[in-house]
Amino acid sequence: MSLLSESTPASNVAEYTVSEISGALKRTVEDTFGHVRIRGEVSGYRGPHSSGHAYFTLKDDKARIDAVVWRTSFAKLAFKPEEGLEVIATGRLTTYPNSSKYQVVIETIEPAGAGALMALLNERRLKLEVEGLFSAERKRPLPFLPRVIGVVTSPTGAVIRDIVHRISDRFPVHVVVWPVRVQGETSGAEVAAGIAGFNAIEAGGKLPRPDLIIVARGGGSLEDLWGFNDEAVVRAAAASAIPLISAVGHETDWTLIDHAADMRAPTPTGAAEMAVPVRAELVAALASHHARLSGAVSRRLDQEKKGLAALARAMPGIDALLQLPRRRLDEATTGLGANLRHAVGEKRRLFTSASARLVPSTLEAGLRDKRATLRHFGLHAEHGMRLRLDAARRRLDRVAADLKPHTLRARSEAARLSLVQLSERLERTEALQRQARRQRVDTVWRLAASLSPLNVLERGYVIVRDESGGALTRAADLSAGMPVTLEFARREVRTAVVTGDDAPPAPAPRSRQPKSEPAVAKPPKRRSKAAPEGQGSLF
Known part of the structure; x- marks a missing residue:
């Protein structure tokens, strides 16, 4: 050690820890680029994360930069990021010390000019048109004279x-009037809610249900009218059960609600003219129709009077009409007495003929015949009844013979033997089915055991998991200082820390395997000598 220290030259360069250098870089970047506007294309956007934050990148033809929108800022965005859309993002630059990267924290996003807005508008229009929301078959005629008109617009504007x-x-x-904001990030949602609110009003309630809805706003730029291009507004207009007039902007302004509405007005004033007719014109037209109708009725009455007078002159007089009926009446009166006497004589003759047949001897002979017939039928009925009683008595004797004790015992013994045979067949069938099912379960269990990744661990492999329990299958997923869990055979688990100086290569896109299907990796070839008991080290 002394030789090594003597050979190392002294240096006056200050030493920094990694955290100090990372903090200094973070402060420098944030102080220098505290507020920036970046123009680029959105890439890698998959919607907000489960936490509410959105992560993606902004790129151009030469470079790219990571971007993040925090949950609180994402909810306030007037334009949400979309994949492939060129935007101008406003925010601040910062660094992420854990991975030595820098990123922009976005606060607001706006499309990069009218060209991007028109492209987005055209894409949305084609999408809704394919769904059939703009078809002419969906449009309904406006009521001729609505009693109540609902207007969705700003209550304070002109x-x-x-x-x-x-x-x-x-x-x-x-x-x-349903008051809404006609400009701004919440205008689309408020206009859609206003249309749906008018449709939700029940007929006959305290608040009158409109017969017609007008959605109106004054003129403005494409950005000012953007709320009326919102998808929710278009769907609400298409789903409205009440006829709807769109009066957004001037005559040259077009929005998506104009395609979904039942009628499009060039201006809000034009929408009012479409909604109701002119009362004075209706009164004048009604008076004209009334005058024409009165003249036509008068002329028709005059014509009918003239026709009736002509018919009256052509008809014969009363004497001429009654001449023939009077003659027939006189002839009938002359022959009435003779005919009446002839009818009375005929009735007397018929009565005399009937009374001759009603003498006592004739009646007694008829009664004797009826009594003989009655005795004959009585004897016949008695004989038939006796035969039916004999047949019933024989059937009763046969049933009584079947109900004797020895006959019942024989039938009971036969039924018992049949029941015993059925029970034995049922037991044999149940045993065979139980054995077949046990064999199928054994076969499936052996197949599942052969496919289990835990059996692979018996051959010297090990499963590497991260802190969340997900299986790691690539070396690129590991980084220095990263805690991992090693799972050996028989569910033996040890913790370890990755201690390699070599930085792993750039991570490639991967899809994490579910926890129910762990990956199996070979055991590491090198271990850290200083790892404590129960904790290993990779690389």
Whole structure:
């Protein structure tokens, strides 16, 4: 040791620990780049992590930088990151000492110009169009004269005043306003909630249900109108059971809600004109129709009167109409007496003929015949009853013979023998099935034992796990100072710490195996000499 210390030259360069150097670099980067705006393409974005944070990278054609959006900032983003979207991210640079990397902590994100917004808008439009939300078959006609109109807009802007003023001038109806923000990060969700809220109102309740909905906003840039391109707004407009007019922006402005609405108005004032007709025009048209109808009724009555008068002149007089019926009445009156006398004589003749047949001797002969017939049927019924009683008595004797004690014992013995035979067959069948199932279970158990990774450990292999219990299958997954768990055969577990000076190669993308299927690795060839009992060292 003395020779080594004598040969080492003295140096006046200060010594730093790794933590000191990492902290100094972190402070330098954060002080120098405390607030930056970075333009790049989003790469590797898979949505927010289970913790609520989002991790991805920003890249261009020559470099890339790691980016993170903390959970509190992610909830406030007006534009969420999307894979492949070019954005301008605002935040601060910092370092991550555990892996000697630097990253940008993003606070706000915005698309990189109108071109990116139009590309995103076109992609969203194509997606919703494929789902059929813009099809013409879904659109419904507007009511001719709605009694209640619901307006989804800002209650403080000039748009609602223009709509109310225009409706009052044309045809005053009940207007219900659902107040929302028409610009900003929450405008899309509020507009969707307003459309759904109007549809949720029940008819006949305290709050009147609208017959028509108007979604309105004044003009603005593409960014100002972006809330009306929100997917939730489009789906709410397409799902609305109440006819909906979209009046967003000026005539040259187009948003996705315009495609899903039942009617698109060039301006909010135009939406009010589409919603209700002009009352004065309706009154004038009604008066014109009333005058035309009155004139037509008068002319028709005059024509019917003239036709009736012509028919009256062509009809014969009353005397001419009653002449023939009067003659037939006179002829019938003349022959009525003779016909009545003839009918009475005919009835008297029929009565005399019937009374001749009703003498006592004839009636007594009829009674004797009926009594003879009755005696004949009585004898026949008695004979039939006697035959049926004899047949019933014979059947009863046969049943009584079957119910004798020796007959019952014979039948009972036969039934018992049949039951014993069935019981023996059931026991043999159950034994055979039990043996077959036991053989199948043994076969499956031997196959599972042969495929178990724990049997591999008996041949000298070992399973390496990280702190969370996941199996490590590559050397690239290990780093210096990393605690690991070694699982040997018979469930023997030891802990170890990786102590290698060589930095592992860059980790390749991998998919962690589930805990239920551990990976099996060969036992390490080198161990640390200074590892305490129960704890080993890799590399």
